[in-house]
Structure formats: C-alpha cells, structure tokens
Amino acid sequence: MSHRYLPLTEKDKKEMLDTIGISDISELFGDIPEKVRFNGELNLKPQKSETALLRELTRISSKNITTDTHVSFLGAGVYDHYIPTVVDHVISRSEFYTAYTPYQPEVSQGELQAIFEFQTLISEMTAMDVANSSMYDGPTAFAEAATMAASQTKKKKVVVSKGVHYQAIEVLKTYCKGQDIEVVEVDLDGTYTDIEKLDAASDEDTAAVMVQYPNFLGSIEDLEEIEKIAHKHKALFVVNSNPLAISILTPPGEFNADVVTGDTQVFGIPTQFGGPHCGYFAATKKLMRKMPGRLVGQTQDDEGNRGFVLTLQAREQHIRRDKATSNICSNQALNALASSVAMSALGKKGAVEMAEHNIQNTNYMKKQLKSAGFTVSDGQSFNEFAVKLSKDIDEINDTLYDDGFIGGFNLAHLGDSYKHHMLIAVTELRTKDEIDSFVERLGEYHA
Numbered sequence: 001m002s003h004r005y006l007p008l009t010e011k012d013k014k015e016m017l018d019t020i021g022i023s024d025i026s027e028l029f030g031d032i033p034e035k036v037r038f039n040g041e042l043n044l045k046p047q048k049s050e051t052a053l054l055r056e057l058t059r060i061s062s063k064n065i066t067t068d069t070h071v072s073f074l075g076a077g078v079y080d081h082y083i084p085t086v087v088d089h090v091i092s093r094s095e096f097y098t099a100y101t102p103y104q105p106e107v108s109q110g111e112l113q114a115i116f117e118f119q120t121l122i123s124e125m126t127a128m129d130v131a132n133s134s135m136y137d138g139p140t141a142f143a144e145a146a147t148m149a150a151s152q153t154k155k156k157k158v159v160v161s162k163g164v165h166y167q168a169i170e171v172l173k174t175y176c177k178g179q180d181i182e183v184v185e186v187d188l189d190g191t192y193t194d195i196e197k198l199d200a201a202s203d204e205d206t207a208a209v210m211v212q213y214p215n216f217l218g219s220i221e222d223l224e225e226i227e228k229i230a231h232k233h234k235a236l237f238v239v240n241s242n243p244l245a246i247s248i249l250t251p252p253g254e255f256n257a258d259v260v261t262g263d264t265q266v267f268g269i270p271t272q273f274g275g276p277h278c279g280y281f282a283a284t285k286k287l288m289r290k291m292p293g294r295l296v297g298q299t300q301d302d303e304g305n306r307g308f309v310l311t312l313q314a315r316e317q318h319i320r321r322d323k324a325t326s327n328i329c330s331n332q333a334l335n336a337l338a339s340s341v342a343m344s345a346l347g348k349k350g351a352v353e354m355a356e357h358n359i360q361n362t363n364y365m366k367k368q369l370k371s372a373g374f375t376v377s378d379g380q381s382f383n384e385f386a387v388k389l390s391k392d393i394d395e396i397n398d399t400l401y402d403d404g405f406i407g408g409f410n411l412a413h414l415g416d417s418y419k420h421h422m423l424i425a426v427t428e429l430r431t432k433d434e435i436d437s438f439v440e441r442l443g444e445y446h447a
Contacts, residue, residue, distance in 0.1 A: 075425025127253025138263030218384030268342030292326030
C-alpha cells in the first residue's frame with residue numbers, strides 16, 4: 001500500500017465543492033483582494049513517495065548530535081539522566097498517550113489518579129503542603145509564583161537573585177511587565193547570592209524574595225539565611241528547585257519556603273533538544289486557593305468508593321477572567337506521568353542513590369580539573385560547576401563534537417565577566433573513563 005492514510009480523491013473534492021455551490025477552490029478566496037493574493041507556485045520541493053520521504057528525513061535527522069551519539073557534559077537546565085525503561089512503556093499506553101484535560105472527571109478517573117499521584121510525590125519531595133497538577137515548564141512556574149505573591153501580598157516588587165537561571169529571569173520579567181510588578185535583580189558574591197545585597201534590596205514593598213536551589217552556577221544557596229530576609233518584611237519566600245537535588249539536600253519546605261517551583265525534566269523526561277518539559281508548583285496550605293493551574297482532589301462517591309475530582313478551579317476557564325488566579329488552563333499531563341513513573345520506579349532510596357552519584361561524580365571531576373591546573377568555582381555543588389578556560393567556549397565545543405563530546409554551557413551569555421567560562425554538568429550517567437577523557441581533552445585546549 002503506497003499511502004498510510006487515505007487521501008481525498010478528486011471525486012471527493014468535486015463532491016464537496018458541488019455541495020457548497022462553487023466550481024473551484026480559488027472561489028473560497030474571493031473575499032481577499034486580488035492585489036494581496038499570492039499568484040504563482042510555492043517554493044516547495046516536488047512531493048515524494050512515503051518511502052523516499054522517510055529515507056530523506058532519516059538522513060537529515062542522522063546529522064543531529066544527541067546524548068545517544070555523544071557523551072554529554074551539558075546541563076544549564078536540561079540534564080542527561082537515567083530513565084527507567086518502564087517509563088516509556090507506561091506513557092505509551094493509548095489511554096495515557098492521548099489523554100488531555102479531563103473536562104469530564106467522572107469518566108477520566110485514571111488520568112486524574114495519575115495527576116493526583118504526581119501532586120503527592122511533589123509535595124513529599126519538596127516538603128510542602130500541596131502541589132498542583134504540573135505546569136508548562138520550570139520558568140513559567142517560577143514566574144507564576146511572582147504574580148501569585150503580588151496578588152497575595154498586595155505589593156508590586158519582587159527581589160530575585162541572579163543565581164536563578166537567566167532564562168527564567170527573562171520569563172519572570174515578561175510576566176511581571178504586564179502586571180506592573182517591579183523586578184529587582186541581586187548580584188552574586190562569587191557563585192552565591194550576595195546576602196547583604198539581598199537584604200538591602202528587600203523592604204516593606206517586597207512581595208517575594210526568589211532564589212534557585214541549587215543555583216544556575218551549581219552552588220547550593222544558604223536558604224536558612226535567605227528565609228530570614230524574605231520573611232522579615234512579610235514577603236513570600238520562593239525557591240526554584242531541582243527535584244533530584246532535593247532528594248538528598250534539605251528540601252525548601254523545611255526552610256519555611258512559601259512556594260517551591262521547578263522542572264521535573266530530571267525524572268523520566270529526555271533532553272529531546274530542549275523540550276517539552278514539566279513544571280511543578282508547590283505551596284503552603286495558606287496559599288492553596290491562590291495557586292495557578294489545576295488541582296486534583298481525592299473524594300468518595302455515593303457508594304463510598306475512592307474517586308478523584310478537579311477542585312479549586314479558580315482559572316479563567318471557569319470564572320470571570322478578571323477574578324482568575326492564573327491564565328494557565330492546562331498541564332503537562334503526559335510528562336507529569338513520565339516523571340511520576342520514574343520517581344515511583346526509583347523509589348525514595350533509588351532517588352537518593354541517584355543524587356549521591358551526581359555529587360560524587362561532580363566532586364571527582366572538580367578534583368581532576370584542579371589537578372590539571374584549571375580554575376574551578378569554589379563551594380559545594382550538586383552536579384554543575386563553572387570552570388575557566390583560556391579560549392572561546394564555542395570554539396572549544398565545536399572541537400569537542402569531533403571528539404565525541406557535548407561540551408558544557410558557554411557562560412559568556414551571562415556577560416563579559418563570564419567570558420571563557422564553561423558550566424559543566426556531571427550526572428550519574430557519566431563514567432570515570434568519560435570524565436577522565438573529557439578532562440584530558442580540555443587540558444589540550446587549555447595549554
């Protein structure tokens with residue numbers, strides 16, 4: 001069979017045109033002025049058969065550099081982690097793979113239960129009272145925390161550390177601009193948030209103090225001190241967290257965080273060229289009714305059977321737009337399920353063991369780089385750190401591709417002070433031989 005899907009025949013087209021009373025498709029565009037219509041042939045390649053087209057697309061895709069073809073030391077928000085095989089088996093089931101927003105919860109119990117389990121896992125991991133059913137990605141969840149803080153406190157300023165992912169800060173600014181919320185950025189002291197400057201920037205007009213843990217440069221912020229600054233002026237304490245890292249680090253909820261956001265890409269979601277991801281949003285019970293997105297609750301039916309419902313739907317889809325807490329009307333159901341399956345397969349001990357390997361591998365690589373004469377960022381790291389090289393990072397990365405490596409992130413994107421600095425990510429998947437080979441290759445460029 002030459003076609004996987006049956007196309008329209010010329011007879012089908014003619015019958016449709018006859019039904020609506022026209023003789024040619026061009027008549028459908030009769031209301032468009034002649035002078036603005038396109039006349040001519042589109043600059044497209046001639047059509048191919050399915051077999052020839054698949055062959056061409058396969059050839060093109062084989063040019064891609066991926067974590068299957070190269071050893072990756074690139075992180076900066078997207079990480080190459082172990083994904084249990086069971087994840088793909090579960091999310092590929094048709095009842096999950098095609099599921100979307102459960103508008104009729106009474107007939108979507110399986111999907112709602114899956115979302116409920118995700119919320120429970122995130123709440124336990126972050127040590128927070130409640131979590132929503134997921135958001136588009138980590139940066140949008142982070143930005144939603146700022147707008148919620150402004151709504152809750154009736155204040156119009158948020159203070160954010162420059163240790164937060166620079167792209168998340170840009171998303172934050174975009175969200176805040178529309179609501180006239182001032183965004184004040186606080187400098188770093190080395191690779192950590194400057195506590196004194198953070199304190200000076202926070203005042204009675206501050207709605208939220210916002211940091212990342214571990215931060216963009218891989219350093220583990222002092223949440224205990226930052227929490228004091230946030231709550232001194234009754235602002236909300238917002239922490240953007242890597243959920244794998246807080247499997248082993250003290251979770252933000254134990255530092256009295258008001259809101260914890262992040263991205264669950266580290267659990268069960270491939271790097272896949274940068275997306276899609278799955279953001280999470282957790283908060284205290286006090287803030288539950290102001291949370292963006294959707295929440296799934298557990299209940300009982302008339303016969304006492306366990307059931308699940310959508311609850312606290314304070315979204316613009318259900319109420320007047322000006323009363324809505326958020327314009328997020330959906331969630332990343334499939335990716336949230338992938339993360340739930342990954343977390344369940346790993347279990348508490350498995351997640352901790354995975355996090356430990358990240359720390360061990362990172363410390364080993366830092367030690368090897370220092371021994372080779374490199375300047376490496378100080379302090380405690382989870383699985384990322386900055387190293388200074390003597391040449392342009394983009395040029396080095398281009399050469400590394402030829403050696404079978406995906407190099408680290410070029411920190412020059414953050415400004416001139418980070419010129420020739422590379423942000424390196426070392427996950428549990430990297431072996432000692434891979435780390436040693438990478439250090440050796442960097443040493444050749446550094447000489």
